[in-house]
Amino acid sequence: MPLVPVTIRGARSVLRDGSWFARRGAIVVTVAAPIMPQGSDWNAAVALRDAARAESCRHCGEPDLAPRHA
Numbered sequence: 001m002p003l004v005p006v007t008i009r010g011a012r013s014v015l016r017d018g019s020w021f022a023r024r025g026a027i028v029v030t031v032a033a034p035i036m037p038q039g040s041d042w043n044a045a046v047a048l049r050d051a052a053r054a055e056s057c058r059h060c061g062e063p064d065l066a067p068r069h070a
Contacts, residue, residue, distance in 0.1 A: 002034035005052045007059040030059040 007030040014025040032055045037048045057064045 001023050001037050003048055003052050004034045005032040005055040006030070006031070007056045009059060012062075028059075032056075032059070 008027060010025055012028040014027055016020050017022065032068065035042050035048060035051050035055065053064070053066070
């Protein structure tokens, strides 16, 4: 099954940590093109995850701070 990456940009500035109330601001939702898996094994699942994360990071406006796994 293809995976469709969806990115939400601007939520951190509208919904600040520790606050119960939203602030005014723009939120942009980007729906990217579907990504097809290149197989059905674990390595293909990991590659699909990484491709979706990379696509989302292109649109979110923040650095990718996740640790890299082998």
